[in-house]
Amino acid sequence: MLLVIAWKNIWRNKVRSLIVMVSVMMGLWAGAFILAYVFGMINQRLEDAIGSEISHLQLHHPEFDIDYDPQFYLDDSYSLIEEIGANPMVEAVSGRVLVYGMVASASSSTGGKLIGVNPDKENHVTQLGSNVVEGEYLLPTDKNKIIVGKKLADKLKLKIRSKIVLTFQDVNGDIVAGAFRVKGIFRSYNSTIEEGNLYVNHADLSTLLKTNGQVHEIAVLMYNGEMVKEYVSSLTQQYPGALVESWKELSPELGLMIDSLDQYMVIFFVIILLALSFGIVNTMLMTVLERVKEIGMLMAIGMNKIRLFGMIFWETIFMVLIAAPLGLLLAYVTIYWLSIYGLDLSAIYQEGYAAYGFKPIIYPKLEAIYYYRIMTLVIITAIMASIYPAITALRLDPVKAIRKI
Amino acid sequence: MYLKLAWRNIWRNKRRTFITMASIVFAVLLAILLNSVKEGVLIKMQENVVSFYTGAVQLHKAGYWDEKTLDNSMTYSDSLVAQVVNHPDVDAAIGRLESYALAASEKYTKVCMVVGIEPENETLVTSLDEKIVAGDYILSDDKGVLVSEGLAEYLKLTVGDTLVIIGQGYHGVSAAGKFPIRGLIRFASPQLNRTMVYLPMTLAQQLFGAPDRITALVLNVDDVSDADRIERELSSEVGAHYEVMGWKVLLPELNQVLEGERAENVIFLFVLYMLIAFGIFGTVIMMTIERQYEFGVLVAIGMRNLKLSGVVVMENIMISVMGAILGTLISIPVVGYFYKFPIRISGDLQKAYENFGFEPIFYFSIAPKIFYSQTVVIFCVALVLSLYPLLKITRLKPVNAMRT
Numbered sequence: 001m002l003l004v005i006a007w008k009n010i011w012r013n014k015v016r017s018l019i020v021m022v023s024v025m026m027g028l029w030a031g032a033f034i035l036a037y038v039f040g041m042i043n044q045r046l047e048d049a050i051g052s053e054i055s056h057l058q059l060h061h062p063e064f065d066i067d068y069d070p071q072f073y074l075d076d077s078y079s080l081i082e083e084i085g086a087n088p089m090v091e092a093v094s095g096r097v098l099v100y101g102m103v104a105s106a107s108s109s110t111g112g113k114l115i116g117v118n119p120d121k122e123n124h125v126t127q128l129g130s131n132v133v134e135g136e137y138l139l140p141t142d143k144n145k146i147i148v149g150k151k152l153a154d155k156l157k158l159k160i161r162s163k164i165v166l167t168f169q170d171v172n173g174d175i176v177a178g179a180f181r182v183k184g185i186f187r188s189y190n191s192t193i194e195e196g197n198l199y200v201n202h203a204d205l206s207t208l209l210k211t212n213g214q215v216h217e218i219a220v221l222m223y224n225g226e227m228v229k230e231y232v233s234s235l236t237q238q239y240p241g242a243l244v245e246s247w248k249e250l251s252p253e254l255g256l257m258i259d260s261l262d263q264y265m266v267i268f269f270v271i272i273l274l275a276l277s278f279g280i281v282n283t284m285l286m287t288v289l290e291r292v293k294e295i296g297m298l299m300a301i302g303m304n305k306i307r308l309f310g311m312i313f314w315e316t317i318f319m320v321l322i323a324a325p326l327g328l329l330l331a332y333v334t335i336y337w338l339s340i341y342g343l344d345l346s347a348i349y350q351e352g353y354a355a356y357g358f359k360p361i362i363y364p365k366l367e368a369i370y371y372y373r374i375m376t377l378v379i380i381t382a383i384m385a386s387i388y389p390a391i392t393a394l395r396l397d398p399v400k401a402i403r404k405i
Numbered sequence: 406m407y408l409k410l411a412w413r414n415i416w417r418n419k420r421r422t423f424i425t426m427a428s429i430v431f432a433v434l435l436a437i438l439l440n441s442v443k444e445g446v447l448i449k450m451q452e453n454v455v456s457f458y459t460g461a462v463q464l465h466k467a468g469y470w471d472e473k474t475l476d477n478s479m480t481y482s483d484s485l486v487a488q489v490v491n492h493p494d495v496d497a498a499i500g501r502l503e504s505y506a507l508a509a510s511e512k513y514t515k516v517c518m519v520v521g522i523e524p525e526n527e528t529l530v531t532s533l534d535e536k537i538v539a540g541d542y543i544l545s546d547d548k549g550v551l552v553s554e555g556l557a558e559y560l561k562l563t564v565g566d567t568l569v570i571i572g573q574g575y576h577g578v579s580a581a582g583k584f585p586i587r588g589l590i591r592f593a594s595p596q597l598n599r600t601m602v603y604l605p606m607t608l609a610q611q612l613f614g615a616p617d618r619i620t621a622l623v624l625n626v627d628d629v630s631d632a633d634r635i636e637r638e639l640s641s642e643v644g645a646h647y648e649v650m651g652w653k654v655l656l657p658e659l660n661q662v663l664e665g666e667r668a669e670n671v672i673f674l675f676v677l678y679m680l681i682a683f684g685i686f687g688t689v690i691m692m693t694i695e696r697q698y699e700f701g702v703l704v705a706i707g708m709r710n711l712k713l714s715g716v717v718v719m720e721n722i723m724i725s726v727m728g729a730i731l732g733t734l735i736s737i738p739v740v741g742y743f744y745k746f747p748i749r750i751s752g753d754l755q756k757a758y759e760n761f762g763f764e765p766i767f768y769f770s771i772a773p774k775i776f777y778s779q780t781v782v783i784f785c786v787a788l789v790l791s792l793y794p795l796l797k798i799t800r801l802k803p804v805n806a807m808r809t
Contacts, residue, residue, distance in 0.1 A: 015694060019687045026683050030676045037672055068559075102516060108472060111505065111516040111600075169514065191658050192596070256758065263750060264446065267767070268673050271439050275432070275677060279684030282428045286691035289420060345668040362669075 002307060006314035016287050020316075021323035023283055024382050027276035028327030029334065031374040034272060036335045036364035037343070038265045042258050044362055046225070048189050049254050052126050054247050055094075055219035056228045059084075059235070062243040064216055070099050071171040073214040074242055084220055089231060091223045092124035095215035097205045101168025103198065105156035112152065113196050114166055116205030116215075125221045128186060128199065135160040135184035142201055146180035149194035153185050160185070166198070170209050178208045276378065277385045284316065284389035295393050296401025305394050312393055316386035320379050327378070328371055338364045407712065411719035421695070425688045426728040429787050432681035433732025434739065436779040439677055441740045443670050444775060445747070445768035447663055451652070452629050457594055458601075459655045460530045460623035461632045464489060464498070464639070467648045469620060475504050475575045478618040479647070486622070488643065494627050494635050499526040500619040502609045506572025506580065508552075508602055510560040517556055518600045519570060521609025521619075529625045533590065533603070540564035540588030547605045549587035555598035557589050564589060570602065575615035582612045630772075682786050686793070689721075693794040700798060701806025714798040721791035729784045733776055743769040 010017045050056060059080070061072035074080060077095055085093045097116035102109055119138040123129040128147070129137035138147055148158060158164065160182055167177045180200060188194040206213050222228060228246045235244045248255045288295070298308065342361035415422050455461050466479040479485075481500050489498045502521035507514050524543045528534045533551075534542040543551055550568060552560075562568060567583050574580035584604070592598040610616050626635055632651035639649045653660040703713055750758060750765040758765040 015690065019690055023683060023687055026680055030680050034673065034676055041669055100516070108474065109505075173512065175514075191661075260750075260758070264442075264767070267442055267748070268439065271435050272677060272680060275435050275680040275684065278428065278431045279680060279687060282424055282684055283687035283691065285424055286421070286688055286695070289424075290691060290695045343672070345665075345671075 002310050003314055006311050007318055009311070009315055010318055013287075016290070017319055020280065020283050020287065020319050021326075023276070023279050024320050024323035024378065025327035025330060027273075027279070027381070028324060028374060028378045029331045030272055030276070031269070031378060032328070032331035032366060032371060033334060033364065034265070034268065035370055035374065036331075036339075036366035037362065038262075039366060040339075040343075040362045040364040042262075043365060045254070045258065049251060050221075050225070050247055052128075052131070052188065053190060053193060054250050054254075055125055056222045056225060057220050057232050057235070057244060057246050058250055059218040059220075059239070059242045059244050060216060062241075065243065068098065068100055070097075070169065070209050070211065070216065073097075073171075073211050073216050074218065075214065077215045077218065078213070080239065080242070081215075081218055084218065084235070087231075089222055089224065089227055090220055092121065092221045094118065094121040094125040094219050095202070096122070096217040096219065097202055097209060097211055097214075098216045099168045099205070099209055101166050103152070103156065104165045104167065105158055105162060107157045108155070110152070110155060111196075112166075112198050114168065114205060115197060115199050116202040116209075117199055118202050122199070125219050131186040131188060132184040133187050135182065137184055138199065138201060140201065142183065144178065144180050144204055145183040145201070147184045147186055147199040148182055149197060150185050150187050151191060151195040152198070153182070155195065158182050158185075166208075168209075171211060176208050178204070180204075273377070273381055277381045280382055280385035281388055284386050285392065288312065288389045288393045291393075292396060292401045295396055296398045299396065299398040300402060309390050309394055312390040313383075313386060316383060316390075320382045324375050324379055328375060331366075331374075332371070335364050335366055407716050408719060411716045411723060414716065414720050415723055421692060422724060425685075425692060425724050426731065428685045428688050429725055429728025429783060430732040430735060432685060432786070433729055433780055433783045434736045435681065436674075436677060436783055437733070437736040437740060437776055438743075439674065440775045440779055441743070441769045441771070442748075442767060443673075444772060445744075445770035447666055448630060448770055448772075449764075449766075449768045451659065451663060454656065454659045455629050455652050456531055457592065458531060458597060459652060461626045461629045462495075462624040462635050462639070462649065462651050463655060464622040464624065464643065464647055464649050465620060467646055470648060470650060470654070473503070473620070475502075475573070475613055475615055475618075475620065478502065478575065478615055478620045481617050481619045485643070485647075489622065489624060489639065492635065492639060492642070494631055495624050495639075496627060497526060497529055497625040498622045499523050499530060499625070500606060501621045501623055502606065502613065502615065502618065503620045504572060504574075504613060506570050508556060508560060509569040509571060510562050510566070513560045515556060515559055516600070517570075517602045519572065519602045519604060519609065519612075521604050521606045521613075523606050527603075530623050536590040536592065537588045538591045540586065543587050543603065543605055545605050545607070547587060548608060549585040550608075551588045551590050551601075551603040552586050553598050553601040554589050554591045555595070556600060556602065557586070559599070562586060568602070570612065572613075574613035575618065578614040580613045584608075678782070678786065681783065682790065685787055686790050689790050689793055693797050697801075697806045700801055701803045704801055705803040705807065710799050710801060713801075714795045717794050717798060718791060721794070722788065725784055725787040725791070728787070729780045732783070733780045736776065740769055740771055744771045 059074060061074055063069070064072040081093050081095045084090055094117060099114050101112065101114055103112040119129070119140055123137070132147065133150065138145060146164065152158070156164065162182045163179055164182065165177055165179050167175060170176045186194070202215070222231065232244050232246045295308065342363045344361050466477050469477040486498050489495055500523060504519055505516060506519045508517035522533070524545050524547070538554060543549060552562065552568060557563060560568070564586055566586050568586055570580070570582050570584065572580045590601070590603070592601065604612065610618065624635070626632065629652065633653065636649050636651035643649060700713060704710060747769060748767040750767060755765040
C-alpha cells in the first residue's frame with residue numbers, strides 16, 4: 001500500500017521527480033566518467049612509455065646497470081633471444097648493444113647513448129621506424145648508418161647524410177671511435193630519448209665494442225601486460241645469470257606518476273560525491289518543503305510518522321532505481337563513444353602540446369566491475385541524502401502545515 | 406522600490422533562501438578546494454624540480470643556450486649583478502661556470518658536467534649542502550671538488566681520492582687538472598646523479614683558463630610562478646647582449662608535464678561544474694514551481710511580467726552574491742587548514758615520493774587567484790541558471806499559475 005502511494009507520488013509532480021532523477025543520473029555519469037577518464041589517462045601513459053620506450057620487461061647482465069660497463073654483456077644472448085621470442089606470451093623481442101660515449105659533429109659535441117639494434121626487431125618492440133620523421137629508417141644491410149633524435153640533430157646541427165663521430169670505451173677499456181652517416185631523424189614523446197639516444201645496426205656497434213655479437217639488453221614486449229609479473233619471475237628462475245626487471249622496476253618515475261594519479265583521484269572522487277550528495281539533499285529538501293501542505297494533510301488525517309518516513313524513503317528509492325540504470329547507460333554510451341573517438345586535450349591546452357608535435361588524445365575505458373561499484377556508491381549516497389529531508393518532514397506540525405499556502 | 410521588494414522577498418521564506426544559498430556556498434567551497442589541491446600539488450612539483458639544479462630564472466650571454474660552449478661565456482661583472490638584483494622579485498644572483506669534460510680515475514673515464522659555483526651562495530637556490538652524503542661541503546677558497554654519488558661509484562672513487570678532469574677550456578685551451586674529492590652529493594634525479602662535478606668558482610675558472618668569466622647567472626626569486634614575468638621584465642632591461650630564460654625554457658620537459666596535468670585537470674573541473682550547476686539548477690526550478698501561485702497573484706493584481714522578472718532576477722543576484730561571499734569566507738579556514746596540515750601520503754607512494762626527493766605530501770595552494778576565480782565562475786553559473794525563472798515568468802499566464 002505504502003509502496004503504491006510512493007510510486008504514484010513520484011508521477012504526481014513530474015518536474016520535481018525528474019530533477020531528482022536527473023541529479024542521480026548526473027552523479028552516476030560523473031563518477032563513471034571520471035573513473036574511465038583516469039584509467040584512460042593511465043593507460044595512455046603506460047602505452048607511451050611501454051610501447052615506445054621501456055617495453056614490458058628487460059634483461060641485463062646483473063652488473064650492467066651499475067655503471068654501464070660494456071664488458072657486462074649477456075652470455076649466449078642469441079639463444080636467449082630466440083627462446084624468449086618462442087614463448088607464445090611474447091609479442092616481440094629486441095636485443096641491444098649499448099654504450100655511453102661522446103657524439104661529435106662538425107660543429108659541436110655532446111654525450112649520448114649509442115644503441116646497436118636489429119632494425120626489424122627494434123621496430124616491432126618500440127615502433128622506432130614509424131617515429132622517423134626525416135630521412136629513412138635503418139635497413140639490416142646498412143653499414144655505418146645512424147638514426148638520431150630531432151633534438152640531438154638540432155643541437156649538433158645535423159642533417160640527413162651529415163657525418164658524426166662516436167667515441168667510447170670498448171669492452172677492454174680502450175678508447176675507440178667510429179664515423180657514421182645520419183640516415184634518419186626520429187621524434188619521441190620523451191625528450192630525453194630524443195636528445196640522447198642514437199641507433200645503429202647491431203653489427204656496426206658490436207664490432208667496435210668487441211662484444212662478439214652479444215647484447216647488453218633484451219627488451220620484451222608482451223601481448224598481455226598483466227602477465228608481466230609472472231613472466232618476470234619465471235624468467236628469473238630460468239636464467240639465473242641475467243637480471244630480469246619489469247617496467248615498474250625499470251622506470252620508477254612511471255610507477256610514481258601512476259600511483260600518485262591514483263591517490264590524487266581519490267580526493268577528486270570524494271569531492272565529486274560530496275557535490276552529488278549535496279545536490280540531492282538540496283533538491284529533496286525543496287521537494288519536502290514544497291509539499292508541506294500535502295504532508296500536513298496526511299498527518300492530520302492520521303498517517304503516522306513511521307509510515308510518512310517510509311513513504312518519502314520509498315519515493316527516493318524508486319527514483320534512484322529508475323535513474324541509476326539510465327545514468328549507467330548514459331555513462332556507458334559516453335565512455336564507449338569516447339573510447340573509439342578519443343578525447344582530444346590539445347583543444348584545451350594548445351600551447352603546451354603544440355610545441356612538441358604530439359596530440360594528447362585520451363581514450364576513456366572502464367571495466368564492467370567499476371560500473372557496479374559506482375552504482376552501489378551512488379545509490380547509497382542518494383539514499384543517505386534523502387534521510388535528512390525525510391526527517392525534516394516528520395518535524396512538521398500538521399496544523400501549521402495545512403495553513404501554509 | 407524593486408530592490409526593497411526583492412530584499413524583503415528573500416527573507417519572507419528564509420528556509421528556501423537558505424537552501425538556495427547553501428547550494429551556492431557548497432559549490433564555491435568544493436570548486437575552491439579542488440583547485441587548491443590541484444594547483445598546490447603542481448606548484449610544489451614545479452618548485453621541487455626547479456630547485457634540483459636549474460633555478461627559476463637564468464641569465465646567459467645571448468646564444469649560450471643554443472650553443473653551450475665556454476666561448477659563449479660572459480664576464481662576471483658587478484654592474485650586471487647589481488642590475489639584476491635591482492629587480493624587486495629577485496633576491497640574489499649567483500654565478501656558474503659550466504662545461505662538459507671527461508672525469509677520470511686511474512682506470513675509468515666518463516663524461517661529466519663540471520660546474521664552478523660560489524659555494525656559499527649556491528645553497529640559496531639548490532640547497533646543495535643538504536645533498537652531501539659523505540665528506541664535507543666545499544668553501545670558496547677550497548682546492549677540492551664535490552662529485553655526485555653515481556659518478557663516483559662508476560669511477561670507483563670516494564672522499565679523499567683524486568679526480569682527474571680533462572677537457573677543453575676557454576678559446577680552445579686544453580684544460581686538465583687533478584683535484585681531491587671533498588664530498589659526495591646525492592641527487593634524486595638519476596641523470597644528475599651520474600654526471601655532476603662541482604668546483605669552487607675560482608678553481609673552475611683556472612681550470613678552464615677563463616678568469617672572471619661565467620656561463621650563467623642563476624637568479625634566486627621569491628616565487629617560482631613569477632618566472633615568466635621576471636623573464637620578460639629583465640629581458641628588456643639587460644639588453645640584447647644577454648638572454649634571460651625562465652624555467653619553462655630551461656626545463657621544457659617539466660613544463661610539458663605540468664601543462665599536460667593542467668589540461669587533464671580541466672576535465673575534472675568540468676565534471677564538477679556540471680554537477681554543481683545541476684545542484685543549483687534543481688533548487689532554482691523548485692523555487693520557481695513553488696512560487697507559481699504567488700507570481701500568478703502578483704500578475705493578476707496588475708504587476709507587469711517584466712517588472713516581476715526584474716524583481717526575481719534581483720533576488721537571485723542577491724542570493725548568489727551572498728552565497729558566493731559566504732562560500733569564499735568558509736573556504737578560507739578550510740583551505741587554510743589543509744595548507745597548514747597538508748594531506749600526507751602513506752604506503753608505497755610515500756616511499757616512491759621520497760626516492761625522488763619529494764616530500765610525500767599533497768599540498769594545497771592558497772593563491773588568491775584560486776579563491777576569486779572559482780567564486781566568479783560559480784557566481785556566473787548561478788546567474789545563468791537564474792534565467793530559468795525569468796523565462797518562466799515572462800510566459801506566465803496568471804489564471805493557470807493560480808490554479809496550480
